Amino acid sequence: MTTRRALRFSSIALPPGGHLAAWRHPSVQPDAGLDLAAVAAYARRIEEAGFSALFVADVAAVRGEHLDSLSRTTQASSFEPLTLLSALATLTERIGLVATATTSFNEPFHVARRLASLDHISGGRAGWNVDTSVVPREAGGFVRNEPDVHEERYERAEDFLRIVRELWDSYADDAIVADKRSGLYFRPGGRRPVGHAGTHFRVAGPLNVSRPPQGHPVIFQAASTPTGIAFAGRQADVVLAAARSIGDACAYRARLDGALVAAGRAPRSVQVWPGLSPIVASSEDEAAKRRDELQDLLHDDTPLPAVPDDTGGLLVVGTPEQVADRIAEWYEAGAADGFTVRFPLIPADADPFLDEVLPILARRGLFAPPEGATLRDFLGLSRPRRSAA
Numbered sequence: 001m002t003t004r005r006a007l008r009f010s011s012i013a014l015p016p017g018g019h020l021a022a023w024r025h026p027s028v029q030p031d032a033g034l035d036l037a038a039v040a041a042y043a044r045r046i047e048e049a050g051f052s053a054l055f056v057a058d059v060a061a062v063r064g065e066h067l068d069s070l071s072r073t074t075q076a077s078s079f080e081p082l083t084l085l086s087a088l089a090t091l092t093e094r095i096g097l098v099a100t101a102t103t104s105f106n107e108p109f110h111v112a113r114r115l116a117s118l119d120h121i122s123g124g125r126a127g128w129n130v131d132t133s134v135v136p137r138e139a140g141g142f143v144r145n146e147p148d149v150h151e152e153r154y155e156r157a158e159d160f161l162r163i164v165r166e167l168w169d170s171y172a173d174d175a176i177v178a179d180k181r182s183g184l185y186f187r188p189g190g191r192r193p194v195g196h197a198g199t200h201f202r203v204a205g206p207l208n209v210s211r212p213p214q215g216h217p218v219i220f221q222a223a224s225t226p227t228g229i230a231f232a233g234r235q236a237d238v239v240l241a242a243a244r245s246i247g248d249a250c251a252y253r254a255r256l257d258g259a260l261v262a263a264g265r266a267p268r269s270v271q272v273w274p275g276l277s278p279i280v281a282s283s284e285d286e287a288a289k290r291r292d293e294l295q296d297l298l299h300d301d302t303p304l305p306a307v308p309d310d311t312g313g314l315l316v317v318g319t320p321e322q323v324a325d326r327i328a329e330w331y332e333a334g335a336a337d338g339f340t341v342r343f344p345l346i347p348a349d350a351d352p353f354l355d356e357v358l359p360i361l362a363r364r365g366l367f368a369p370p371e372g373a374t375l376r377d378f379l380g381l382s383r384p385r386r387s388a389a
Contacts, residue, residue: 005380006368007331007361008338010053010098010273015042017349018277018342021297027348033078040091042346049354050369052378053096054088055129055220055340056081082114089122096375098127098220103160104153108203111160112167115217116209124213124374129220130235132157132228154231159198161219161235166194168216169386170206186210215384218375223256232270233259237381240340241274242313249274249335271337271379274330275313277344278323280352287317294344313340320356327357328366 015032016022023030032038043054058081081099089097097118101111111128119126132153175190194205222240223232232239239256243249249272257267281287316326330336343349361367370378 004331005337007327007336007366008052008271008273008370008379009050009358009367010055010096010338010340011042011046011051011343011350012055012057012275012340013342013344013346014039014056015346017345019294019344021294022345024297025294025345025348028345032346036084036087039079039084040088042350043088043092043095045347045350046354047092047095049358050367051095051341052338052370053098053127053375054085055098056084056100057129058100058102058131082118085126086118086121089118089125092122092125094125094370094373094378096125096127096218096378097122098129098218098375100129100131102131103157104132106160108160108163108201109167109205109207112164112207113209115164116168116207116212119212119214119217120209124376126212126214126217127220127375128217129222129240130157130161131222154227156200157231158234159200162198163194163196163201163203165216166196166387167203167205167207168212170194171210172386173211173215176210211386214374214376215386218379218381226255229255230259230262232256233265234263236270238271238273238338238379241272243274243335244314246330246333246335249330250333253334272335273338273340274336275342276327276339277313277315277342278353278357279315279317279344279349280320280323280357282319284318284322287319290345290348291317313342320352320360323353323357324360324364327361328364331366 015038016028029038085097085099115126115128172190175186177187178185191206194203196203219235219237221232221236223229241252243252253272260267260269279287279291281290316323358367372378376383
């Protein structure tokens with residue numbers, strides 16, 4: 001009998017929290033999302049608790065068009081993910097650092113170089129959340145006037161990832177010799193160009209960074225459409241899902257397994273991490289009261305999303321035992337290998353989850369802090385070999 005790996009958790013919220021009105025709560029620093037010290041303190045907090053990764057979500061545009069709505073949220077101003085995570089790499093030691101980067105409004109060389117650099121700076125903790133840009137307004141900051149149509153976006157993304165992987169493999173693992181005596185810094189035979197000529201890109205290469213410590217940073221992808229799921233089946237290491245019921249999550253897993261088989265990969269070889277928004281308190285009534293308190297901070301006459309839409313995925317409100325029970329139910333049903341957690345309010349929702357829910361799951365044998373040195377180690381993923389020339 002095969003033993004399943006313990007649950008993994010990642011955070012996709014930064015201070016002051018994932019709820020649109022979190023910044024208005026009296027317990028938080030309203031501009032914490034742009035305060036590196038506050039973000040770093042939160043990253044270390046979840047690292048110490050045993051989270052495997054910190055995600056920085058991103059849209060290559062201001063996140064909203066309705067000025068009145070936008071002016072009442074923190075969505076108009078945020079750090080660029082790779083810049084932020086490079087800073088956090090020097091302030092953390094054992095948590096994965098996952099940046100969102102679009103394949104529609106970047107070039108493969110830039111993304112490959114930045115992620116390889118982050119992997120080196122962090123000692124092998126980099127991940128890439130591959131975004132194909134579904135938000136039309138993202139095109140407004142770039143030369144192209146219109147986003148690619150759905151199918152073309154994924155064709156471009158496929159070409160993009162192929163090049164990025166080839167660029168990461170520009171150098172052999174042992175190419176850098178730095179031999180002072182002979183004066184040889186790298187073996188010429190250990191370096192190769194890319195020479196890629198595809199539908200969307202022509203890239204000569206090679207990359208001007210040695211091979212990342214992980215070989216390739218971990219690939220994450222959020223997929224919901226048939227085209228997106230097929231893409232994830234070919235490319236992803238971990239898939240982020242937005243299912244709100246066990247039935248939906250299991251059905252999603254079945255569709256993903258079909259895509260994996262079609263791509264020549266084994267079923268369940270890609271982990272599925274649904275979204276989770278926990279509101280934890282000493283009693284169910286107190287947890288519900290905090291949920292309602294956050295909702296009350298939303299402006300009455302502004303069309304902002306309600307909590308479930310704002311936080312995404314599964315919303316769980318209750319005591320530590322109740323929240324742990326719900327998580328265990330999903331895990332035992334095969335609906336989740338881990339969860340991408342969006343704490344509505346930080347630290348009010350993060351602290352009881354980290355201090356009380358995780359220990360309950362640990363006592364049940366469902367959770368343990370990740371082991372190893374790299375993000376691939378944390379997730380039980382093998383290090384990819386350098387591709388053939």
